[in-house]
Amino acid sequence: MQRKFRVFVFASILIFSLLILRIFSLQVIKGDYYFRLSDNNRIRVLRLRAPRGLIYDRNGELLVENKPSYTVSILPFEFEPTQENILAVARLVDVPPESILAKLETKRVNDYTPIPIKRRVPLRLVHEIGEQSADFPGVVYEVEPMRLYPYNELACHIIGYTGEISAPELRETYKLGRRAGDIVGKQGVEKIYDGKLRGRDGASYLEVRANGEVVGPARDKREIPPIAGADLFLTIDLWTQAMAESVFAWVENGVLIAMDPTTGEILASVSKPNFDLNIFSGPISPKTWKRLSDRKTHPMFNRAIQGNYPPASTIKLVTGAIALQERIINKHSFQEQPCTGSIWYGDREFFCWLRKGHGALDFLDAMATSCDVYFYQLGMKIGLDSWIDYMKRCHFGEKTGVMLAPEAAGFVPTRNFYNDRFGPRGWGRGVILNLCIGQGEILVTPLQMATIVSAFANGGKLLKPKVVKRLVPPDGATVEFPTVVRDELPFDKEVIEDVVEGMVRVVNSDIGTGKSAAVPGITVAGKTGTAQNPTGENHAWFIGFAPVDDPKIAIVVLLEHGGSGSLAAWVAGEFLRRYFGAL
Amino acid sequence: MGRFDYILFLSVLILCAIGVMLVYGATYNSRYPWEKNLYKRQITYCIVGLALLFIFWRLPIRLHYALAYLYYIAVLLVLVGLFIFGGEGVKRWIDLGFFQFQPSEFAKLVIIFVISRYLMDARTEVSSFSRIALLGLLILFPFLFIINQPDLGTGVVFIVLFYSLLFWSDMEFPLFLILFSPMINLVLTVHWASWALFFIAFSIFILLSRVRFSVALGSIIGNLVLGVAAPFFWSQLKDYQRERILVLLNPSRDPFGVGYQMLQSKITVGSGRMFGKGFLSGTQTNLAFLPVRHTDFIFAVLGEEFGFLGVLLVLGLYFIVIYRAFRIARDAKGYFPRFVAAGLGTLLLFQVTVNVGMVIGLLPVTGLPLPFLSFGGSSMAVFMVSTGLLLNIHSNRGEFV
Structure with a gap:
């Protein structure tokens, strides 16, 4: 026991000596300095704000910078x-x-x-x-x-803005170290990557007199240098984005998305109306605030990911693919009833958009002309359950998982939905006729359509859309964001090829509804859509990609109240012609 | 009754008196009126504490041996109750109206009783791993509840008591080292070089010792796995979890909160210089910087008002108390009383070190009060009971039937 006793007494002596040495240093060696500090001077801590990470486009063009x-x-x-x-x-x-x-x-x-x-x-x-x-x-x-945004409204919804933390945001992020008065990201990547962009504030310690006069830096308290935030490289291409915005200059409400169909990277994304990001770097006038918070136009709303729209005829890509996959037709099949402008189903007459009728068409021409009567008959043969099942397997009705928030999920109705809404006897089998041409209860977001058309372009891979390419922290350990394949489309390669052949006709045949999207020297594939809108002028859609043999770009154009899909096709064509240098 | 350790008793008495003085000095002109009378409550705590001291001095130590597991179950139930009914946030206290009861303080004593009894019962088999593992499990339950309160300081006290009493038991040293190695291991993973050095030294020592080869190999592999896994787990933690640990270890990461408090604490101590500013002459402006100056930071008040000499006096008294505790442990005849005395000595040594180390900016901020000096009834009661137990063990040399 004597040995153990000695060990503990020795340890006690050692520890006490250490404590006493330290106290001797504080009280006797540095005592006068501390006395002065306690007497009337005090230590003031100054916050050294960490510079927020910069945001670049995919090629390193500066999109967002800091100014003191x-x-x-x-x-x-x-x-x-x-x-x-x-x-x-x-x-x-x-x-x-x-x-x-x-x-x-x-x-x-x-x-x-x-x-x-x-x-x-x-x-x-x-x-x-x-x-x-x-x-x-x-x-x-x-x-x-x-923050300083040199390109004003360019890619404003993707980039987002910053501002002083609000009370609800503070409650949510207190655990992460945010404090009252902090500047945080409010939207877009500024918000999603706030934790990476903001860095870590430092502090410096000053000795000040009681009257506030600064004596100098505190003696034994070293400055804690701030650590800058990580820089973000977006997938956005400044040149493509600027072009998209100029093509969209006259559009009041609408969306344009350009995506790399092989990687899911968003090259450009415009949502109109938009706003100048620099608005938030100064006091906001009541007039500006009124415009920003207008409940009808909602400039802050990113329609590309937050807007739910009926897909209209653009969904015929999927309806056609289901019919081909289920061997209901091949690409040269005709339907029993040629298009006479309408078709009777049960006791209801369903109209083709072209009241005078398309006559007899095979699948490819039905795609080109977007003949509704042809697709009504496909819908009857596919049946509601099978169609819904395929839609779910194409991941409609769920978020794409893009790192932007908040994202809408769209909507795919189910039998239960109709039963709940109309009662088990309140709805008929006719709903499938509306659904299969993208009308009725189905809703999609423009970004979902971008991932679907990209999947048709790349041979069936449903990719997770990306807005951030790379994260570069100041210590240099770069984080690259990989291409993520969410799922494969539930269609064979041949089926996808047939659908794409139909999409080529949409743009490149005389009867096609999307002729104005053609680009000289490049084969564009696409599909138009005209969504009935009970509250006003129809919404116009165009989705497509080019070149067909080696897809470089997928595009989605949505013009709210744009009237007809062919107008959207023309806008897409304007964009593609500039993009491929054909203008 | 046998002999009475006057030196221990008087040292404790002086410390308590100094404590009352310091509590008064820290609060007599506080800007909060309810703080002004805290010294009166501290005097009450001292008186109640003295009564407890005499009670535990006279109670036979056998009693605590017999009741050890009952104490354990009672404390565990209270901790579980606190966990379930304590509501959101910090749940360390049970409000009895007139007194805020802090079960984790009493848990320290109970843990000492439980370990002591367990090690005494296991005396001949103390070097069996399964027996020790069971003891570890016994400590783990209250440990987890206390960590969850959250009260990391008290949790660490449990670990320290566990190892200290294993060391005082008849366990062979190499085995003790094997059990202790995970702690050293974790600390040294801060840098790969320090870890590698530890690992090589540990491996050589264990292989050369008389430990069975399979055990030696097992402990070496275990340490290897731990050393590799720790950085991995660290990288798996969420940013804010890592941040909480880092702020705890290095308060300057939080320059406006804990960091500032620690700076002010250092200024307060340092400004006392050699002879101090004198009783009640501490600059109130400066003291107001320290929100818990009458509890966790009472030592800063001592340093400011009584200077280096006052600090030496108090640390000297603490040394006497701790030294006596270990001496009583050495001289005790029975295993149980020896372990109890050694555990109490360890408890005192650890809390004094951690609290003073915190006040002078050497150690991270934990909520461990300074024995006998800090304001607080639970802590006062526990340390007065501890003194009573030490006096009892001393009085009959731990004759234990």
Whole structure:
């Protein structure tokens, strides 16, 4: 036992000696310095804001940068919140005193964390605070990097914007280390990758006199340097995006998506109406805010991923593929009833979009002309259950998983849905006729259509759409985002080839509905769609890809209230002709 | 009754008196009126504590041996109850109206009793791994509940007590080292070189020792797996989980919160210089920086008002108490009383080290109070009971039937 006793006594002596040595160093060696700090001077911590990561396009063109900006803040511990002091600050920064009081209460993190009172103040004010620090005890300025968007509204929905954290956001992200007054991403990749972009704030310690005069850096407290956030490289191609936006310049409400069909990378994505990202880098006027929050047009709404639309005839790609896959037809099959402009089913007459009728057509020409009567007959033969099953296997009605939020899922109705909605006897078998030409209850997002048309382009791979190509943290360990195959289409290679042959006719035959999407020297495949819209002018769709032999680009155009799919085809054609340099 | 350890008793008494003074000094002109009378409550705690001290001095130590597992079950039930009914957030206290009861403080004592009894019962088989594994399991349950409160400090106390008492038992040293190696292993994984050095030294030592070859090989492989797996698990943690651990180990990562508090604590201690500012002359502005100055940071008040000399006096008293505890353990005749005394000595040594280390910026911030000095009834009761137990074991040299 003596040995064990000795071990423990020896350990105790060792530990106590260490403690005493350290205390000796604090109290006797550095004692005078600490005495001074305790007497009247104090240590002030200044936040060193980490520069937010930059955002580039796929080729390294800068899309989002930082500019230094000044923020006036209040240090809660040094600031005495008397009415007089608050009024003085209010006058200084030109902010109503009530708002300062509110901020002191709601934005307080702890005694030592500065509370931002006003951001983006002019340099003149910074000088004033610096020179008259004694008049404003506890009022400091901080340097905060602010976002600058050199291309204004370009890719605004993808990039997103930043702003001061809101109360609900704070509740959600407190565990992740966000605090009141922090600047966070509010939309797009700024929001989704906020944790990577924001970096880590540092701190520096200053010794200040009681009157606020700075003596110098604190002696034994080293500065903690901020760590910059990771840079993002988007899949967006600045040139393609700019072209898409110029093609879309006259469009009021609509979507254009250009995707690399082999990788799922989004090369360009426009959603109109859009907004200038720089709006959020300054005070927002009530007029601007009214425009941004307009409930009818919703400029902040990213229609490409958040908008649910009936797919109309663009869904004939899938309906046709199901019929081919189920061996109901081959590509040269005619249907029993030629198109006379309508067809009777049960006690209802279903019309073709072309009231005068298309006559007798095979599958390829039915695709080219988008003959509804032909596809009604396919729908009858496929049947509701089988059609719904195939739609689900094509992953309609679910989110694509693109790293943007919030994403809509679209909608694929089921028997249960109809039973719940209309009662078991309240609906007939006729619903399949509407569904198989993309009308009725089915809804899709433009991005879902982009992944479907890409899958037809690449031979059947349903890819996860990507907006971020690569993440480059300051320490250099680059993260590449790989191509993710979500699933294979439930169709054979030959089936897909046949459908694509029909899509080629849409654009390249005299009878095709999408002729205006043709590009000289390049074979474009596509499909138009005209979605009936009970509340106004029809929505116009075009989905397609080019060149057919070696697909480089898939495109989705949606014009809200665009009238007819051929207009969408023309817009897509304008884009493709510029993209392939044929204009 | 036999002999009475006046030195131990007087040291504790002086520490308690100093504690009351410091609590008064820290709160007498607080900006919160309810804090101003805390010293009176501390005096009450001391008086109740003294009563407890005398009770446990007179109670036969056999009693705690007999009741050890009953204590254990009771504490476990309270901890489970706290876990279930404690609601969201921090659940360390049970509010009895007049007193906030902190079960994790009493759990420390109970863990000492349980380990001591278990090791005494297992005396001849103490070097059997299955017996030790069962003991580990016994400690694991309360440990998990306490970690969940969250009270990492007390959780670590359990681990320290476990290893300390294994060391005091008759376990062969190589076996002890094998059991202890995962702890060293984890700490040294911070750098591959330090880990490799440990691993090689450990392997050579274990292979050369008289441990059975299969056991030696098993422990070496186990350490290898642990050393490789730890960085892997680290990389699997979510960003915010990693952040919480890193802030705990290195508060400067949180410069406005814990980091600032630690800086102020250092300033407060340092400003006391050699002779201190004098009782009640600590600069209140400075003390106000320390939110828990009368509990976890009471040592900072000591440093400021009584300077280096005051610190030396208090640390000297602590050393006497700890030294006496280990001496009582050495001289005890029975296994159970020896383990209890050694456990109490370890508990005191660990809490003093961790608390003082925290106040002077050497160790991370944990919620461990300073024995006898920090404001708080639970802690006071536990350490007064501990003193009573030590006096009892001393009085009859741990004669234990």
